[in-house]
Amino acid sequence: MWKFMHFLCPSSVCFAVPQPPTITKQSVKDYIVDPRDNIFIECEAKGNPIPTFTWTRNGKFFNVAKDPRVSMRHWSGTLDVDFRSGGRPDDYEGEYQCFARNDLGTAISNKIFLQVSKSPLWPKENLDIQEVHEGSQLILACNPPPGLPPPAIFWMSSSMESIHQDKRVSQGQNGDLYFSNVMQEDALTDYSCNARFAFTHTIQQKNPYTLKVLTKHPHNETSFRNHTDIYSARGITERHPSFMYPIGTSSSQMVLRGEDLLLECIASGVPTPDIVWHKKGGYLPTSRTKFENFNKALHIANVSEEDSGEYFCLASNKVGTSRHTISVRVKAAPYWLDEPENLILAPGEDGRLVCRANGNPKPSIQWLVNGEPIESSPPNPSREVTGDTVMFRDIQIGSSAVYQCNASNEHGYLLANAFVSVLDVIPRILAPRNQLIKVIQNNRTRLDCPFFGSPIPTLRCLNLHSLH
Template sequence: MARPQPPPWVHAAVLLCLLGLGGAIEIPMDLSQPPTITKQSVKDHIVDPRDNILIECEAKGNPAPSFHWTRNSRFFNVAKDPRVSMRRRSGTLVIDFRSGGRPEEYEGEYQCFARNKFGTALSNRIRLQVSKSPLWPKENLDPVVVQEGAPLTLQCNPPPGLPSPVIFWMSSSMEPITQDKRVSQGHNGDLYFSNVMVQDMQTDYSCNARFHFTHTIQQKNPFTLKVLTTRGVSERTPSFMYPQGTASSQMVLRGMDLLLECIASGVPTPDIAWYKKGGDLPSDKAKFENFNKALRITSVSEEDSGEYFCLASNKMGSIRHTISVRVKAAPYWLDEPKNLILAPGEDGRLVCRANGNPKPTVQWMVNGEPLQSAPPNPNREVAGDTIIFRDTQISSRAVYQCNTSNEHGYLLANAFVSVLDVPPRMMSPRNQLIRVILYNRTRLDCPFFGSPIPTLRWFKNGQGSNLDGGNYHVYENGSLEIKMIRKEDQGIYTCVATNILGKAENQVRLEVKDPTRIFRMPEDQVVKRGTTVQLECRVKHDPSLKLTVSWLKDDQPLYIGNRMKKEDDSLTIFGVAERDQGSYTCVASTELDQDLAKAYLTVLGNCRCPWP
């Protein structure tokens, strides 16, 4: 018998309930607020030329925002083009080609503006490109004549598709080319032979390109080989086919995969080994591909820069190639600006901090216009990556944009400044009931809003001091975390939100339930075919919860046939057959938790036992 670990009776919802606890407080939609972009297309938007084009832009706000677009930084007049329309209550563009037109005519850089009377929010700059799968140029290829034992490279040179096609090699009869340490495809699509053998003449070699959007495969005219044989193939020391020479350099962006490649010729076929100068390869991120000819390091960071070298060796000698790796970085957030909700007269700040290599520059905008060209605001001060607001007034409402960029990319963030006078209000249903299993961690939610932002306190059973610290933790969004539930934690919890304009409160009733436990588990058993076997499964559970007991065989739901009898505390199998051998898992579950216990049934020999 076995009990899976960790204990399966742990309430599964606990794994989810601790997510998003530090989220920003949102303004209820019935209150006035500037626009917020809620959905947009990716920055590099590649579309299928056979379909209508969709460029997404959705936003919320009160009043509901209106939308307009720019294309290549100039106003894009949707009304003037009969093929272009904007979805109702949305900024999403639809470009329809059912009545003709070329998608390529609409390529360019698009940006969406969502506007209401309190400000303007911007989408990213969306670069629209149409997928391309150009035809392979026709060419007649002469047979490739090569000496036995010599190295050979068959070049693919695929047409430049968008996105780049997937390359693979096959014969003209569509049989895959067998690849191994001696013959393999490089990252550039070429097929490399470390040394040619007579058997390589038994097939031809065709490079194939598979294009993503059209799902088409284009095949290059095949290469045929003519191998000139000799009495004996001379053994040779390794020599690099790719990259050339003894040293090269490579640049990779932070967060991307680094792929280093070394392909060598030689007789016998060389082995490839990889090293990093002054340290070990990062074991958690490094993996070898293509018969050790490629080293991939996933999600690189600045620490992965340095000198790597590959060693190609056979019994005739060894050579090495050094690759100097530089890790650069497109901008990434250190402190992304967040919406600022203030009451009249309050102070606040927007912070926009990003890092990158080279170090990115920061540009502030307000309602889509450069800040320096906006009307002066004596209550606003710009200090590099921070905007400071003092004694804020209703007239200060706006949407600010921070654009941070370097030669490798950019980040654009919108953050609004909203000035409101709102007494506290509760945002969830009143008097909720939360049931939780003993000794679990749980969360009691109390979403709230007010301006100035209210302070929130929790009390238990309407008395005592504010709950925070020890077994309790209150998060920014008002949620109360109880780290380990005990029986004495059962009761009524009250959250109270207070600001200068008033207070609001809500209650949550917490009930603590006993865990479901299998106290008599099924035992491993060895039985003869044709006999009867019983697997026990006795369960203790909280009587206020509904218990369900089910069985799995080999981790799949068990069908209870006419040879089986399932009772509350056991499973009986009559006339055991060979097919009954396997693992049996008893699953005892309530609406809050579950417990599992597993046993293995082994069926032996022939037993000519009469069926009862």
């Protein structure tokens, strides 16, 4: 079995080797573009002969020549979509796939899902004054417009002053602003949710909320300042902790292997509860764990299947403790165990391609030849497919092709190209002839003799002087 390059060029000797196409560069699977820019979709490949390129869009042939805004780069499959003379980027959203072909086979790119970044306007709404009793819990909903990618959320007053956050008042992962208990001073400002859209560098502001805090027991500031308990000084009834998010005593969450897990517990109560985190029957992984948002969020980086289990948060104040249990399931998009590798065989030799992937659920394996399902490809008596393995026995000239392995489950897919090249090449010495190598007497030296051939040649080094 050989791994080789398009050209074998040691020293000054160089000769071309036939090679099926290999994809060397491509755009990411989920490709979000700026609506103000031209679009380019990358696809580069090498091979000998030099590959030609075609594209599909949404599963159908994409005729680049018929679209005046689209051009393909020279000696490349990369597409350029130019909007300087007009046109809407949204018209080019869809799923693209690149095909690189030469006489020996066809390599294919991933399916590239192109979307145009969006920053929709906030729907107009008139917000009523929020009346709330001092000491009660409060949630100010943000409900940002569904941008692509989702916007970053932050809260400010209408005069663009940041809202102070602490363990009593803080923003949740969903963008809402949570008050564990409302205080009279919370009415001194208004509250506006802001959405920052990264691609378009724009910020949109929601109409502000105004609070009216109702007090049961009026107090004077002198008695408050001299009192050791801020809540009893104001006549606020103490409350047992209860969860504002998630609601109830239990919930569940799914996360994919390799991603970060972010759990959240936000509790109300008087006094403001403290939050602590635990994992049932185990320990939190210290090196990958962070506590965020005043201990209301548990962040575990780069999760694996071992991070599945039950996590619970405890919300405690002097009145009591509440518990919420979160059942975490770690699933997995397909990941490689054995990625198929290029295979070079001589006529009559045997070989195999292996494609093994794992995931949760376990991925299914599909083989393709030159971009077409292997079941519908021309029959090849030297080829046998058994699940994740393609066996070749007594392979013959004309069997060169590019094979694709697709491993997929409900969470994603992997696509790998591997070429099978059947070569019958006489042995060649690749080093320059009559090369003079100078060495120091009684010292060791190394004589390199690069060579190539198919089948793999047997190499013997001879001392010509010993033959005379």
